[in-house]
Amino acid sequence: MEVSRHWRLQEQRYKLVGETCDSCGVKLFPPRDVCLECKAPAYALYTFTGLGELYSFTTIYDAPAGFEHSAPYTVALVKLEEGPIVTAQLTDMDESELSIGMPLEMVTRKLRTDGDEGMIVYGYKFRPIFSQQVAN
Amino acid sequence: MSEYKPQDGLMKPDRAVGIVGYGAYVPRYRLPASEVSKMWTNGTGGTPIVEKAVNGLDEDVITMSIEAARNAMLRAQINPQEIRAVWVGSESHPYAVKPSSTIVAEAIGAVPNTMAGDWEFACKAGTEAMQAAIGFVGSGMARYAFSIGMDTAQGRPGDALEYTAAAGGAAVLLGPGAESVAIINGSYSFVTDTPDFWRRAHAEYPSHGDRFTGEPAYFKHVSGAAEMLMESIGTKSGDYDWAVFHQPNAKFPERVAAQLGFSKEQIKPGLLSPRIGNTYSGSTMIGLTAILDIAKPGDRILMVSYGSGAGSDAFDIEVTDKLPEVQNLATTTEAYISRRTEINYATYTRYRDKLKLS
The missing domain is CATH 3.40.47.10 (Thiolase/Chalcone synthase)
Known part of the structure; x- marks a missing residue:
């Protein structure tokens, strides 16, 4: 496992830190440094609210290396309320309760572990909205 | 000296x-x-x-x-x-x-x-x-x-x-x-070398001394810290609206509360072990959060933890006027x-x- 690569991605994985375009205001996730809309430089950091909705989802039964212990699990396209669509695992849910467009919120969870002795990788997943402050 | x-x-x-x-x-x-x-x-x-x-x-x-x-x-x-x-x-x-x-x-x-x-x-x-x-x-x-x-x-x-x-x-x-x-009026720690429960390095599961975990361990230290705190501050069990004790099960905190003169009503909101079990390092503190979720300004809370090995920390906590403003800003413990x-x-x-x- 590439320790340095995971370390570089911490900001976006732990806190959904992306970028915003100074020129047209579009929010970018993951950060790309160039606005996808107007092609202007976009270096200003922006922390996403973590709120979004379920755009699409599928269930993984035949998991790639590093994720075998989690299978079966649900992977979704989540449309963040600021616009970008991110790919993430869903957690704290039963698949039967999922419906396209349902509101979701970001949580920080274990993504994978590198065997018994390697590092543990943490990052964002999404769950059906539960937090009281959001429900209120 | x-x-x-x-x-x-x-x-x-x-x-x-x-x-x-x-x-x-x-x-x-x-x-x-x-x-x-x-x-x-x-x-x-x-x-x-x-x-x-x-x-x-x-x-x-x-x-x-x-x-x-x-x-x-x-x-x-x-x-x-x-x-x-x-x-x-x-x-x-x-x-x-x-x-x-x-x-x-x-x-x-x-x-x-x-x-x-x-x-x-x-x-x-x-x-x-x-x-x-x-x-x-x-x-x-x-x-x-x-x-x-x-x-x-x-x-x-x-x-x-x-x-x-x-x-x-x-x-x-x-x-x-x-x-x-909530203001912390004071705290008191009470520890001794009491081998009631331990886990050695690399061991997957802890070992414990069965009934030895009771009197010389949990009850001695929880009572010791609680009594000394109350004596030092000059309070009695009746001065507190709520109390929360470490909860390895339901029986121990109920018994130590009764021994210290606390009623079942005083410990009820913070006694979570019957429904969630013993959350170890989280046990006393999550009981406190459940109390803070329902407490009112002026309420006084006694919190006493217990850790094997062994020791207890007791706290005298007093709710301020600001608590109602924040209670619903995040998910409650009950939720x-x-x-x-x-x-x-x-x-x-x-x-x-x-x-x-x-």
Whole structure:
């Protein structure tokens, strides 16, 4: 496992830190440094609210290396309320309760572990909205 | 050498310190005690609690601490860059070497100008960190300091502890008294070398002294800390609206409360073990968060933790006018407890990594 690569991605994985375009205001996730809309430089950091909705989802039964212990699990396209669509695992849910467009919120969870002795990788997943402050 | 009186052991900072934010976390899965009993005793005999909280496959002390800390931050409404310590007390840190606290600090935006450290003292690592945080803030070294008590407790299959060893906990952000939702009037620590429960390095499950865990361990230390705190401050059980004691099961806290003169009503809101089990380092602190969720300005709370090995930390806490403003700014402890998905023993063995896959 590439320790340095995971370390570089911490900001976006732990806190959904992306970028915003100074020129047209579009929010970018993951950060790309160039606005996808107007092609202007976009270096200003922006922390996403973590709120979004379920755009699409599928269930993984035949998991790639590093994720075998989690299978079966649900992977979704989540449309963040600021616009970008991110790919993430869903957690704290039963698949039967999922419906396209349902509101979701970001949580920080274990993504994978590198065997018994390697590092543990943490990052964002999404769950059906539960937090009281959001429900209120 | 000057004469020493036990009352001198009262720990009270020079400057007023209190809780400026608090948050709980309980994972959604519940293992009914009847499932454990069915597996190991053919369903005969009593069970010490109704059910316990179990963490999911993607949860550990770090992820749970992050959510509890985020809840505390929602209530505190402060800039995370003003936090000078993030301390996580647990006996189930995911790494043997590498702090849980740096990951939590990173996730809540407190890095890099902060201390971070992991604490260990069986079930009282969290309250020990609370006392240190009180000193940290009280001395003026820090404006805010986080103390977190969180565990994914281990219970050997078939052991008495398997009924109760649970997952969950709470985060408490200490800060200046003037900003606090609850003031810490003082605390008292009471420790001795008592080998009632331990886990050796590299051992997967703890060992314990069965009935030895009662009188010379839990009851002696919880009573000792509570009595000395109340004597030092000049209070009696009737002066407190609420009390919360460490909860290894339902019976111990009920008994020690009665011994100390507290009624069932006083301990009711903080007595969570029947519904979520013993969350070890989280146990007393999450009981406190449940009380803070329903307390009113002026309410006085006695909190007494217990950690095997052994010791207790007792706190006298007084709610301020600010508490009602923050109670609903984050998910309540009761909401976490009510969110429950029952699992059977087979699912539990998978979630708690008890299946040998290779």
